[in-house]
Amino acid sequence: MGRYIIRRMLQGIPMLFLLSVVLFTLVNITPGGPLAGHGRSRHVKPEKAEMLKRQFGLDQPMPLQYVIWLIGNDWMKVDADGDGLAESRGERRGILRGDFGFSFQTRQPVLDEIAQRLPNTIYLMSITLIVVAIIAIPIGVLSAVKQYSIFDIVATTFSFMGQAIPEFWLGMILILVFYAWLQNPITGEPLLPPGGMKSLDAGFNLWDRIQHLILPVTMGMVGWVAWYSRFLRSGMLDVVHQDYIRTARAKGLSERLVMYRHALKNALIPLVTIFALDLPYMFAGSLYVELIFSWPGMGRLYYQAATKRDYPMLMAVLIIASGVTVGANLMADIVYGLLDPRVRYD
Amino acid sequence: MFGRSNNTALALVLVCIMLVMSVSGCGPTEEPTQPPEPTEAAVQEPTQAPEPTQAPEATQAPEATQAPEPTQPPEPTEEPPMAEEISIVIAIPEDPAGFNGHVSDTGYEQLMMELVLVGLTDLDPEGNFFTELAAEIPTLENGGVVMDEEAWTMDVTWTLRDDVSWADGEPVTADDVIFTWNAISDPETGIWAEGVDYTDSIEKVDDYTFVVHYNTVYPNYRIQFGGENFAVWPEHYCDAEQGYVSWDCNRQPLSSGPFVLDEWEIGDHLSFSRNPNYYEEGKPHIDHVDVRIVPERAVIKTMMLAGDADVFMWLTAMEADDLLEAPSTDVSFSPTSRWVMRLIPNLAARGELDPVANPHPILSDVRVRQAIRMAIDVDSLMEEIFRGYSEPMWTEFFRPPYECDIPQPEYDPEGAKVLLDEAGWTDEDGDGIRECHGCLNAEEGYVMSMENMIYAEFGEELELAQQLVAEMLRGIGIDLELSIIEGTVLWADYESGGIEQQGDFDLNMWDDGYPGIDPTDHLWFYYYSSAAEPDYGWNVGRYMSEDFDALLDEAYVLDEEYRKDVFCQIAELLDQELPQILLWTVFDANGYSTRLEGIQSSVNDLVTWNVADWRIVEP
Numbered sequence: 033m034g035r036y037i038i039r040r041m042l043q044g045i046p047m048l049f050l051l052s053v054v055l056f057t058l059v060n061i062t063p064g065g066p067l068a069g070h071g072r073s074r075h076v077k078p079e080k081a082e083m084l085k086r087q088f089g090l091d092q093p094m095p096l097q098y099v100i101w102l103i104g105n106d107w108m109k110v111d112a113d114g115d116g117l118a119e120s121r122g123e124r125r126g127i128l129r130g131d132f133g134f135s136f137q138t139r140q141p142v143l144d145e146i147a148q149r150l151p152n153t154i155y156l157m158s159i160t161l162i163v164v165a166i167i168a169i170p171i172g173v174l175s176a177v178k179q180y181s182i183f184d185i186v187a188t189t190f191s192f193m194g195q196a197i198p199e200f201w202l203g204m205i206l207i208l209v210f211y212a213w214l215q216n217p218i219t220g221e222p223l224l225p226p227g228g229m230k231s232l233d234a235g236f237n238l239w240d241r242i243q244h245l246i247l248p249v250t251m252g253m254v255g256w257v258a259w260y261s262r263f264l265r266s267g268m269l270d271v272v273h274q275d276y277i278r279t280a281r282a283k284g285l286s287e288r289l290v291m292y293r294h295a296l297k298n299a300l301i302p303l304v305t306i307f308a309l310d311l312p313y314m315f316a317g318s319l320y321v322e323l324i325f326s327w328p329g330m331g332r333l334y335y336q337a338a339t340k341r342d343y344p345m346l347m348a349v350l351i352i353a354s355g356v357t358v359g360a361n362l363m364a365d366i367v368y369g370l371l372d373p374r375v376r377y378d
Numbered sequence: 379m380f381g382r383s384n385n386t387a388l389a390l391v392l393v394c395i396m397l398v399m400s401v402s403g404c405g406p407t408e409e410p411t412q413p414p415e416p417t418e419a420a421v422q423e424p425t426q427a428p429e430p431t432q433a434p435e436a437t438q439a440p441e442a443t444q445a446p447e448p449t450q451p452p453e454p455t456e457e458p459p460m461a462e463e464i465s466i467v468i469a470i471p472e473d474p475a476g477f478n479g480h481v482s483d484t485g486y487e488q489l490m491m492e493l494v495l496v497g498l499t500d501l502d503p504e505g506n507f508f509t510e511l512a513a514e515i516p517t518l519e520n521g522g523v524v525m526d527e528e529a530w531t532m533d534v535t536w537t538l539r540d541d542v543s544w545a546d547g548e549p550v551t552a553d554d555v556i557f558t559w560n561a562i563s564d565p566e567t568g569i570w571a572e573g574v575d576y577t578d579s580i581e582k583v584d585d586y587t588f589v590v591h592y593n594t595v596y597p598n599y600r601i602q603f604g605g606e607n608f609a610v611w612p613e614h615y616c617d618a619e620q621g622y623v624s625w626d627c628n629r630q631p632l633s634s635g636p637f638v639l640d641e642w643e644i645g646d647h648l649s650f651s652r653n654p655n656y657y658e659e660g661k662p663h664i665d666h667v668d669v670r671i672v673p674e675r676a677v678i679k680t681m682m683l684a685g686d687a688d689v690f691m692w693l694t695a696m697e698a699d700d701l702l703e704a705p706s707t708d709v710s711f712s713p714t715s716r717w718v719m720r721l722i723p724n725l726a727a728r729g730e731l732d733p734v735a736n737p738h739p740i741l742s743d744v745r746v747r748q749a750i751r752m753a754i755d756v757d758s759l760m761e762e763i764f765r766g767y768s769e770p771m772w773t774e775f776f777r778p779p780y781e782c783d784i785p786q787p788e789y790d791p792e793g794a795k796v797l798l799d800e801a802g803w804t805d806e807d808g809d810g811i812r813e814c815h816g817c818l819n820a821e822e823g824y825v826m827s828m829e830n831m832i833y834a835e836f837g838e839e840l841e842l843a844q845q846l847v848a849e850m851l852r853g854i855g856i857d858l859e860l861s862i863i864e865g866t867v868l869w870a871d872y873e874s875g876g877i878e879q880q881g882d883f884d885l886n887m888w889d890d891g892y893p894g895i896d897p898t899d900h901l902w903f904y905y906y907s908s909a910a911e912p913d914y915g916w917n918v919g920r921y922m923s924e925d926f927d928a929l930l931d932e933a934y935v936l937d938e939e940y941r942k943d944v945f946c947q948i949a950e951l952l953d954q955e956l957p958q959i960l961l962w963t964v965f966d967a968n969g970y971s972t973r974l975e976g977i978q979s980s981v982n983d984l985v986t987w988n989v990a991d992w993r994i995v996e997p
Contacts, residue, residue: 065871066866067874068865077903078915079570082913114565138476139475139476152645226672226677226680226681232649232670324673327645328671336472339866341866
């Protein structure tokens with residue numbers, strides 16, 4: 033197993049390298065650019081655009097831009113002042129030495145920006161996933177155990193609704209109902225806040241934090257609960273028809289024991305894999321949830337970077353997400369091997 | 379190999395990982411940005427600010443006056459009780475990139491800048507100059523401007539107020555202005571700014587006086603060190619080594635304005651408290667300003683209606699309607715307009731850059747452009763889509779001080795048809811779309827069909843307008859294929875595949891206008907022949923006119939009467955040749971809570987331009 037893990041990790045390096053080439057190319061050849069106007073003026077003045085190009089390193093050919101992004105430019109001289117002479121040494125160190133560059137928008141180091149947003153996304157997404165697991169697993173199991181019962185029919189109906197409902201619309205409805213319409217009968221204030229992670233000047237107040245979590249977690253979990261519960265139901269139904277379940281029953285075990293000790297454990301194996309594959313969402317966040325509920329997370333960061341063609345930020349988010357995805361795949365394989373004795377990697 | 383105990387342990391590990399991840403987000407948030415604490419000197423009683431004088435008449439060229447009269451908020455009937463600290467909330471959809479209006483132009487940087495920093499001068503909503511750091515505005519009359527007629531250069535002497543301090547108590551001096559300008563004009567770490575091409579050097583005379591030496595006559599000098607983008611930065615606080623566009627003080631500014639930044643939690647909020655060292659006595663009237671980042675506009679509107687937000691920027695017509703109807707909110711409209719929605723006809727063939735060698739088969743004929751304008755019923759667009767908040771506009775010269783008497787074009791679809799017939803565009807196959815039969819620059823039988831692009835960011839109202847314009851043009855036999863393009867694609871530079879710079883369009887529709895009161899830069903970038911070169915300007919319709927170029931060259935003078943005459947000649951020329959078909963003004967409106975008083979929208983600056991004057995009516 034150890035050798036397998038090392039081998040997979042080594043295989044991940046060229047994969048990430050190839051991914052970085054593809055992503056860098058795609059990001060840079062996508063129509064549009066960071067020099068277009070966005071706000072008060074529709075256009076950036078040409079003189080300003082010229083300076084920005086130089087400061088952003090966009091005056092170099094794309095292959096060289098990639099090399100600089102990868103290994104930096106402190107080994108070469110650059111024309112920093114636009115006089116046509118490359119007389120000063122570059123200051124970029126490249127991502128291989130931990131320098132992801134600076135954001136075109138804020139001029140701040142990209143990793144600093146990500147470090148400010150990432151904990152917020154992990155905070156929201158991990159709680160959402162925990163709530164999803166708490167709700168989806170019992171629903172999935174009960175739906176399978178009581179197949180075609182009223183509960184199963186209701187759960188199935190809601191699952192389909194949960195998968196079909198537009199996330200964006202659901203968020204707006206939640207705000208309308210729990211912020212605009214319903215009020216706290218004691219204080220007269222809106223029942224739940226419309227967004228943000230906490231109230232201004234609230235400091236660390238657990239109840240305040242929970243209140244701010246309720247709506248975004250609700251919005252984020254609906255689709256996942258529907259998906260996970262359907263997946264688990266299907267897995268359980270596959271398992272209960274296996275020979276070893278028949279054997280367990282033949283041994284005289286109670287139905288409860290058969291279901292929860294033998295069937296559920298095996299049905300959960302693929303679910304754990306799916307869960308591991310969903311781990312990149314912990315990094316990437318949910319765009320709609322963050323937009324609707326003003327959650328300062330990675331989804332919004334990526335969205336703004338994409339709309340404004342903030343290449344360094346885009347590349348950092350994409351390459352880190354790629355790394356997390358590769359790692360999560362490896363983790364899924366390892367976990368699968370650990371849980372299912374039939375799987376061997378030697 | 380892997381027994382039950384191993385599985386249990388694995389499950390426990392997974393749960394632990396998730397809990398750690400959860401807790402990592404729950405911990406104390408990152409230390410917010412903290413500007414330096416004001417020193418003792420910073421809390422000294424500010425000195426008396428001079429009373430503003432009467433502003434000039436709106437129709438005259440703006441004189442060098444002090445603080446604005448026309449937009450001065452109404453005097454309150456009584457002082458609000460001071461027992462409780464007063465806070466307001468401004469909701470905006472995204473974080474500003476910083477506090478430097480030159481670095482990014484989303485508008486939110488300028489909004490923040492007005493809270494904490496000041497320049498030498500600014501413009502009120504009517505286009506009148508008023509002073510901030512400057513003691514007065516230099517003019518030829520008061521001797522502040524000295525022209526060298528022979529060399530066609532000029533020197534401008536600025537004198538600063540001597541009673542303005544930074545939040546740490548250090549005085550704001552000429553050194554700070556010179557430091558800022560040098561940082562801006564650094565070719566390596568600076569940024570292009572208005573006036574940078576015309577400024578030779580700045581020379582310090584004393585702590586509160588400096589002289590700007592220009593290499594030409596620069597009419598817009600009065601706003602060079604002020605306006606919506608420029609602020610004076612502290613020499614003793616900002617690190618010149620880091621460079622103007624990247625220095626830390628862009629995000630941790632030291633205040634000279636009405637408020638001081640307390641904290642900035644990225645993506646969530648910025649908090650400001652009143653600057654006790656602010657130079658205008660008794661101002662600001664509000665103790666705290668919280669700027670909340672709320673990406674979804676519908677949520678901001680809901681917060682406004684629920685009383686959780688006090689200011690909502692850049693309203694759409696529908697949002698303005700909703701806020702006007704609600705009892706707790708109101709809307710401030712800018713008294714003048716800046717942005718004009720316009721059709722940009724490409725006079726060169728699609729994908730070509732030379733309109734003479736490769737004229738556009740349809741739009742290169744001025745009669746076609748005139749017919750298009752005659753066929754668009756702008757009045758009905760205003761009523762049906764913009765609910766009367768926008769107004770028809772047909773010339774660049776509609777703002778004081780350069781208002782020219784160009785008659786509004788008549789909506790005349792029948793006349794448009796006649797004009798198209800005369801131009802050789804007729805519908806002989808009976809399909810409702812005209813074809814070229816003897817037209818100027820297209821092959822016989824060429825169908826009068828074009829693509830019309832708008833930019834996606836404007837939103838639903840422009841999409842509806844585009845559809846209605848297409849219907850109107852269809853009525854005279856012109857077929858429009860409608861496209862909605864991201865602004866970052868439409869306006870990107872040539873190498874990045876910018877559609878307009880590459881000339882890869884027929885007829886685009888978007889809005890723009892010029893800040894302040896000097897239209898010369900705007901006219902140059904959109905109409906001057908040299909600006910038709912890719913990435914050198916935004917004359918993307920490739921309008922080439924020696925007459926226009928010569929007239930605009932004449933406008934770089936200080937004689938306001940002469941300038942107005944030149945601009946009105948330009949207005950007539952553009953009205954005849956129609957390199958752009960101007961349609962309507964895009965209204966500038968900001969929503970506010972009725973507990974606030976003193977809000978006045980301005981196209982010349984952000985709504986916070988007079989934030990020091992805002993008051994709470996009902997605390």
